[in-house]
Amino acid sequence: xxxxxxxxxxxxxxxxxxxxxxxxxxxxxxxxxxxxxxxxxxxxxxxxxxxxxxxxxxxxxxxxxxxxxxxxxxxxxxxxxxxxxxxxxxxxxxxxxxxxxxxxxxxxxxxxxxxxxxxxxxxxxxxxxxxxxxxxxxxxxxxxxxxxxxxxxxxxxxxxxxxxxxxxxxxxxxxxxxxxxxxxxxxxxxxxxxxxxxxxxxxxxxxxxxxxxxxxxxxxxxxxxxxxxxxxxxxxxxxxxxxxxxxxxxxxxxxxxxxxxxxxxxxxxxxxxxxxxxxxxxxxxxxxxxxxxxxxxxxxxxx
Amino acid sequence: xxxxxxxxxxxxxxxxxxxxxxxxxxxxxxxxxxxxxxxxxxxxxxxxxxxxxxxxxxxxxxxxxxxxxxxxxxxxxxxxxxxxxxxxxxxxxxxxxxxxxxxxxxxxxxxxxxxxxxxxxxxxxxxxxxxxxxxxxxxxxxxxxxxxxxxxxxxxxxxxxxxxxxxxxxxxxxxxxxxxxxxxxxxxxxxxxxxxxxxxxxxxxxxxxxxxxxxxxxxxxxxxxxxxxxxxxxxxxxxxxxxxxxxxxxxxxxxxxxxxxxxxxxxxxxxxxxxxxxxxxxxxxxxxxxxxxxxxxxxxxxxxxxxxxxxxxxxxxxxxxxxxxxxxxxxxxxxxxxxxxxxxxxxxxxxxxxxxxxxxxxxxxxxxx
Numbered sequence: 001x002x003x004x005x006x007x008x009x010x011x012x013x014x015x016x017x018x019x020x021x022x023x024x025x026x027x028x029x030x031x032x033x034x035x036x037x038x039x040x041x042x043x044x045x046x047x048x049x050x051x052x053x054x055x056x057x058x059x060x061x062x063x064x065x066x067x068x069x070x071x072x073x074x075x076x077x078x079x080x081x082x083x084x085x086x087x088x089x090x091x092x093x094x095x096x097x098x099x100x101x102x103x104x105x106x107x108x109x110x111x112x113x114x115x116x117x118x119x120x121x122x123x124x125x126x127x128x129x130x131x132x133x134x135x136x137x138x139x140x141x142x143x144x145x146x147x148x149x150x151x152x153x154x155x156x157x158x159x160x161x162x163x164x165x166x167x168x169x170x171x172x173x174x175x176x177x178x179x180x181x182x183x184x185x186x187x188x189x190x191x192x193x194x195x196x197x198x199x200x201x202x203x204x205x206x207x208x209x210x211x212x213x214x215x216x217x218x219x220x221x222x223x224x225x226x227x228x229x230x231x232x233x234x235x236x237x238x239x240x241x242x243x244x245x246x247x248x249x250x251x252x253x254x255x256x257x258x259x260x261x262x263x264x265x266x267x268x269x270x271x272x273x274x275x276x277x278x279x280x281x282x283x284x285x286x287x288x289x290x291x292x293x294x295x296x297x298x299x300x301x302x303x
Numbered sequence: 304x305x306x307x308x309x310x311x312x313x314x315x316x317x318x319x320x321x322x323x324x325x326x327x328x329x330x331x332x333x334x335x336x337x338x339x340x341x342x343x344x345x346x347x348x349x350x351x352x353x354x355x356x357x358x359x360x361x362x363x364x365x366x367x368x369x370x371x372x373x374x375x376x377x378x379x380x381x382x383x384x385x386x387x388x389x390x391x392x393x394x395x396x397x398x399x400x401x402x403x404x405x406x407x408x409x410x411x412x413x414x415x416x417x418x419x420x421x422x423x424x425x426x427x428x429x430x431x432x433x434x435x436x437x438x439x440x441x442x443x444x445x446x447x448x449x450x451x452x453x454x455x456x457x458x459x460x461x462x463x464x465x466x467x468x469x470x471x472x473x474x475x476x477x478x479x480x481x482x483x484x485x486x487x488x489x490x491x492x493x494x495x496x497x498x499x500x501x502x503x504x505x506x507x508x509x510x511x512x513x514x515x516x517x518x519x520x521x522x523x524x525x526x527x528x529x530x531x532x533x534x535x536x537x538x539x540x541x542x543x544x545x546x547x548x549x550x551x552x553x554x555x556x557x558x559x560x561x562x563x564x565x566x567x568x569x570x571x572x573x574x575x576x577x578x579x580x581x582x583x584x585x586x587x588x589x590x591x592x593x594x595x596x597x598x599x600x601x602x603x604x605x606x607x608x609x610x611x612x613x614x615x616x617x618x619x620x621x622x623x624x625x626x627x628x629x630x631x632x633x634x635x636x637x638x639x640x641x642x643x644x645x646x647x648x649x650x651x652x653x654x655x656x657x658x659x660x661x662x663x664x665x666x667x668x669x670x671x672x
Contacts, residue, residue: 028365057330057365061338061622083338083622113372263379 004047012039014053019061021052025171025220026161027112029104030058035078038064038096045097045175045196045211048218060107064100066093082107095199098207101177105158108172109259115170116271117259118160122169122226123152125302129169129224131160131279132232133257139234139286142182145210146289147296149190154216155224159259164267167274168223173216175209183208185289228299229254229281238287242295250281311339312618316583318349319541322356325349333366338622343537344422346370347377351420377422380476384408387426387477392510394445395430400438403429403503404511405482405522410542412509417545421538425469425478428511431500432483439467439481447472447479455657463489463646463654485522486530491644494525494567516550517563524572530645532638533617537583540617543576544584557592561599570599579613612637 003011003020012034014020019032020042032054033039054061060082067077067090077090080103087106091099109117121132121144130147134140141157148154155161155169157176162169175196178186183206186193194211229250245253254272255261261268280299286292308316314336318325328336340346350370353359359367388408395402404412407423430438443449451457451468460468465484472479484496503512514522523546527539550556564570577596580586588596600606615633620626626634642651 055331057334057337057363059365059369061334083342084620084624085342111369111372113375114368260375263375265375265379265382 001051002047003043003049003051006043006051008036008040008043011043012036014051015039015042017054019054021054021056021058022046022049023052023220024173025155026115026159027059027108027172028057029108030054030061031100032061032063033096033100034065035096038100041097041196042100045194045209047194047211048214059111060104062100062103062107064096064103095202097196097209098177098199098202101175101209104174108159112161113260113263114164116162116164116261116264116268118162118254119158119257119259120160121157121176122155122160123147124155124224125152125300127224128227128300129155130228130230130296130300131169131226132230133160133254135231135233135257138232139182140232141176141178142185142234142289143232143292145176145178145182145186146189146293148176148210148213148216149186149193150293153219154212162226162271162275163223164264164271167225167271167278169226170223171216171220173212173220175211178208178210180205186210189289226275226279228296229276229279230296230299231281231283232292233283233285234287235285236287238285240288240291240295241285243283245281245283247276247281251276308618309621311335311621315339315343315345315619319345319352320585322352322358325353326358326361330363330366333363335622337366337369339619341373342622343535343619345538345541346373347420347422348538348541349420350374355416355419374420377420380423381411381418383475383477384411384423384426387472387475387479388412388509388511390472391426391428391442391479394441395438396510398437398441400430400434401500402511403500404506404509404513405429405485406526409506409511409513409519412506412511413513415546415549417542417549421542423477425480427480427482429482429485429499432496435467435481435483442470442479442481450478453661455661459654463487463650486525487645489646489650490529492525492529492568494521494569498566515559515563516553516556517559518567520546520550520560521563521567521569521573524576525567525569528572528575529569530641532634532641533613534634534637535619536617537619540576540580540584544580544586547580547586551587551589557589561592561595564599571601574599574601575609575613579617583618
């Protein structure tokens with residue numbers, strides 16, 4: 001049975017008890033909450049994930065709950081709790097899914113140190129993975145989401161998870177967090193896309209989550225070999241321009257943008273080096289999403 | 304002392320003490336143990352102990368991944384501590400300032416087994432008090448900067464603390480704490496700083512010296528039972544236990560330990576460490592010194608109070624439950640005790656009022672992105 005098939009009541013019981021287990025591929029998270037609104041949005045964006053009771057071993061156990069004290073009644077806030085600790089300032093109560101997703105990302109980035117963790121979106125088509133490293137304002141999430149609703153498999157929007165022994169990319173399959181105008185762009189591109197509710201006015205502006213599709217979920221334990229690294233750069237009205245990035249430069253950009261490159265020491269150096277050696281690296285400036293997607297498909301010789 | 308320990312504590316202690324028991328744990332038990340160990344900052348230590356016992360191959364893969372990840376994080380911090388020591392020595396050694404590495408930095412430089420998997424927080428360094436200003440000027444000239452910008456904090460450290468305000472070199476992940484003593488200069492117990500320097504021992508291959516083995520153990524005991532509120536500090540007790548096991552092999556160690564405890568007036572701290580270490584970690588003191596250790600014993604009232612408070616505060620909190628009222632009370636009582644030991648009553652009153660006034664203008668925790 002999948003998360004989307006549960007009755008809301010069952011969902012709430014699970015979330016308020018041992019927790020809902022989410023196997024996202026490279027990691028397993030267990031989520032607990034007693035907030036009905038979060039139960040409903042979780043059910044929608046994680047609908048294709050199999051239901052797992054919170055038994056066994058998890059990499060992260062996270063709870064989202066009302067913040068304590070008088071703030072419960074005046075402008076209520078919610079907080080993210082992991083193993084009894086509250087690592088961040090509380091969020092406004094209305095932004096429950098953004099807080100949970102943000103908190104889970106933070107935990108996964110801290111803990112999954114047996115992999116090289118790039119800050120990147122990763123999609124795959126016909127066995128070839130494309131890594132889209134995130135630089136501020138790059139439009140990484142928009143491009144990842146657009147490719148995902150256009151026939152690519154989603155591996156991750158946030159983490160390029162690279163296995164150290166064989167260099168394969170593993171999925172860390174979670175909803176794609178879309179911001180501001182991107183939400184409308186994806187909704188127009190694919191009206192039946194599994195978009196969750198829009199959370200207006202978060203710290204990153206308006207945020208909505210694109211839930212992973214059924215096929216991506218079914219293949220969340222299938223690794224893929226990276227063939228292409230594209231550093232996207234979105235600029236309104238800009239013409240599509242593709243230029244190769246020299247490997248040394250690509251190495252530096254990828255390493256700097258990794259969550260744990262330094263921590264892994266020589267293993268991180270080797271992993272980035274092997275990845276770069278195997279991939280073609282480009283910078284893609286774009287103003288038109290359809291052209292950008294066509295360019296990436298062209299680089300893969302995909303229809 | 305409360306005898307019934309919570310399940311997460313029992314699991315964590317049993318893995319620390321008898322790693323061979325870890326191979327039969329269920330995944331549910333591992334889940335609880337790993338969460339408790341992470342909270343106690345002992346996950347990397349557990350990994351090191353399983354490794355020493357050659358048991359890593361018998362650990363389930365998903366658990367192993369978390370243990371290995373914690374170990375990598377600890378190895379990285381360890382490397383960064385060594386780099387910081389190198390950088391600091393480059394500045395201070397040419398001035399002829401005696402450098403003594405304290406705690407984690409010393410364990411790392413000495414290659415002690417207890418450094419394996421241990422997550423060092425900062426670099427603790429001790430220089431003689433009459434060279435402190437010179438050392439600070441040199442470090443500031445070389446690029447280190449104080450992290451505490453609040454004038455009250457600056458004044459507090461300089462006037463009443465045994466260390467300078469923490470410093471950091473821009474971009475370095477390791478904070479630098481420059482000490483001139485191991486306990487506050489106005490505190491109830493003032494270990495003999497000159498004796499600490501005089502008996503410090505060279506670290507092979509390092510420009511730093513370490514405290515003598517006995518002083519090193521006593522510093523760890525003082526840090527936990529004289530200068531901290533014990534809250535969530537099981538790792539400090541684990542350090543003491545490991546140091547004792549490591550240093551016990553040297554002939555005359557226990558005699559020296561007891562003599563130095565009397566010299567520095569740290570007998571009580573040592574006694575508490577041995578008491579709770581024996582209860583939870585099988586910390587071992589040889590038969591021959593039992594009578595001498597017993598003489599360090601604090602009065603019955605202190606013992607009873609500490610037995611009521613320390614287990615609640617020091618052992619890790621349940622990762623699934625809120626701290627009980629009793630636990631919060633115990634933590635508060637031990638926090639007050641630590642402040643009481645740290646400074647005379649007039650200073651405690653002054654400091655409390657100053658902090659209270661400042662907390663009214665509390666700055667929020669760091670904003671998340």
